[in-house]
Amino acid sequence: MASLTSPPQISRPNTSQLQFSKQLHHRSSFNNNKISRVGFQIRATSEIIKQEPDLSVTVNGMKMPNPFVIGSGPPGTNYTVMKRAFDEGWGAVIAKTVSLEADKVVNVTPRYARLRAGANGSAKGQIIGWQNIELISDRPLEIMLKEFKQLKEEYPDRILIASIMEEYNKQAWEELIDRVEQTGVDAIEVNFSCPHGMPERRMGAAVGQDCVLLEEVCDWVNAKATIPVWAKMTPNITDITQPARVALKSGCEGIAAINTIMSVMGINLDSLRPEPCVEGYSTPGGYSSKAVHPIALAKVMSIAKMMKSEFNDKDYSLSGIGGVETGGEAAEFILVGANTVQVCTGVMMHGYGIVKKLCSELSDFMIKHNFSSIEDFRGASLPYFTTHTDLVHRQQEAIRQRKAIKQGLQSDKDWTGDGFVKETESMVSN
Numbered sequence: 242m243a244s245l246t247s248p249p250q251i252s253r254p255n256t257s258q259l260q261f262s263k264q265l266h267h268r269s270s271f272n273n274n275k276i277s278r279v280g281f282q283i284r285a286t287s288e289i290i291k292q293e294p295d296l297s298v299t300v301n302g303m304k305m306p307n308p309f310v311i312g313s314g315p316p317g318t319n320y321t322v323m324k325r326a327f328d329e330g331w332g333a334v335i336a337k338t339v340s341l342e343a344d345k346v347v348n349v350t351p352r353y354a355r356l357r358a359g360a361n362g363s364a365k366g367q368i369i370g371w372q373n374i375e376l377i378s379d380r381p382l383e384i385m386l387k388e389f390k391q392l393k394e395e396y397p398d399r400i401l402i403a404s405i406m407e408e409y410n411k412q413a414w415e416e417l418i419d420r421v422e423q424t425g426v427d428a429i430e431v432n433f434s435c436p437h438g439m440p441e442r443r444m445g446a447a448v449g450q451d452c453v454l455l456e457e458v459c460d461w462v463n464a465k466a467t468i469p470v471w472a473k474m475t476p477n478i479t480d481i482t483q484p485a486r487v488a489l490k491s492g493c494e495g496i497a498a499i500n501t502i503m504s505v506m507g508i509n510l511d512s513l514r515p516e517p518c519v520e521g522y523s524t525p526g527g528y529s530s531k532a533v534h535p536i537a538l539a540k541v542m543s544i545a546k547m548m549k550s551e552f553n554d555k556d557y558s559l560s561g562i563g564g565v566e567t568g569g570e571a572a573e574f575i576l577v578g579a580n581t582v583q584v585c586t587g588v589m590m591h592g593y594g595i596v597k598k599l600c601s602e603l604s605d606f607m608i609k610h611n612f613s614s615i616e617d618f619r620g621a622s623l624p625y626f627t628t629h630t631d632l633v634h635r636q637q638e639a640i641r642q643r644k645a646i647k648q649g650l651q652s653d654k655d656w657t658g659d660g661f662v663k664e665t666e667s668m669v670s671n
């Protein structure tokens with residue numbers, strides 16, 4: 242990532258606006274107390290950066306010690322692992338997706354397959370891609386809810402977000418939201434994006450890929466929920482800004498992107514069967530890990546652009562997900578507009594302790610650029626994305642200027658007042 246010579250001036254909240262208010266926990270009051278970043282204008286300068294940068298973020302009224310969030314999946318499947326995440330210092334935890342009837346969720350094994358870099362996917366190559374055909378949580382809802390409650394009692398100041406998914410049935414969604422909220426979780430992430438399994442029940446990506454269906458379900462969810470709602474988007478759609486816009490218009494407070502990318506990990510060239518192979522057969526699954534990061538970055542960038550131009554930036558949040566294993570990759574998501582960064586496969590590969598490395602690498606990046614807070618650079622790279630046509634115009638203009646300088650003045654009539662010194666220099670030989 243090239244350094245920005247002059248980072249755009251960015252406003253950030255004043256101290257009182259950053260105070261975490263318990264009132265914000267209730268959605269009706271949340272809407273009246275939206276956190277505003279319009280406090281005072283500040284430019285990152287070398288005088289400010291004498292101390293460690295502040296990694297804390299406040300999103301939709303939720304204060305987190307850092308922007309690193311456990312993404313929904315195996316790292317948030319039960320009390321023990323979620324407790325571990327809090328103990329290791331994660332900014333927030335999003336639990337594995339739950340639904341009303343866990344007994345309808347039947348998983349298979351093997352359900353993961355990995356892609357390694359290097360010659361012919363050599364067993365020694367670095368893992369860059371991960372495919373799963375895992376469904377949402379197969380643990381009984383009552384048990385998951387009991388564990389959410391216990392975690393909130395033991396870690397009242399830490400942010401726990403429930404991930405939910407249901408069938409195309411208003412009562413079912415309402416019941417699930419009601420029961421999840423009673424545990425005291427801080428927010429809800431709605432899984433509109435699970436790429437495999439249960440499309441016949443109109444669940445997950447089956448909703449996220451159909452804006453009409455999505456709008457209806459989002460309206461049910463937002464009418465019922467009293468805590469912030471994030472809509473998790475599928476990348477398996479032509480224009481991801483369309484469902485994101487529908488979710489925000491319906492009243493969701495945040496967008497999370499991306500879930501996994503539909504994939505076939507490979508074909509075994511001996512058996513000619515697809516991987517991961519279950520009793521000789523397979524089904525397309527969800528692709529994650531390092532290889533998806535550039536795709537995720539493009540999706541998050543386009544959502545951020547849409548949110549900036551069509552919605553009041555300070556009222557909504559954006560969570561970047563996909564292939565994060567370093568502080569630099571997290572910084573990239575923030576530079577294109579994300580407030581928080583989720584990690585799922587990275588934790589499965591490196592363990593919960595990776596959060597310490599992520600925080601220290603993000604701090605190093607901030608120190609290098611004299612950024613004192615996440616808001617100092619959030620979205621700073623966004624203005625530098627443009628259309629290809631604009632790139633052509635910019636390049637033609639740059640070439641024209643370079644040529645003009647190289648050629649010097651053709652005639653004494655070409656001297657100008659403003660460019661006089663440059664025009665003189667263009668005709669000096671050394």
Ligand SMILES: Cc1cc2nc3c(=O)[nH]c(=O)nc-3n(C[C@H](O)[C@H](O)[C@H](O)COP(=O)(O)O)c2cc1C
Nearest residue numbers: 312313314338373499500529530563564584585586
């Ligand atoms: C094994 C596995 C299980 C997952 N289960 C869920 C899930 O239950 N709900 C959900 O919203 N996303 C789920 N995801 C998607 C992740 O939360 C994340 O969006 C995706 O993997 C990309 O991020 P990553 O590269 O950091 O893993 C799962 C991912 C993996 C690898």
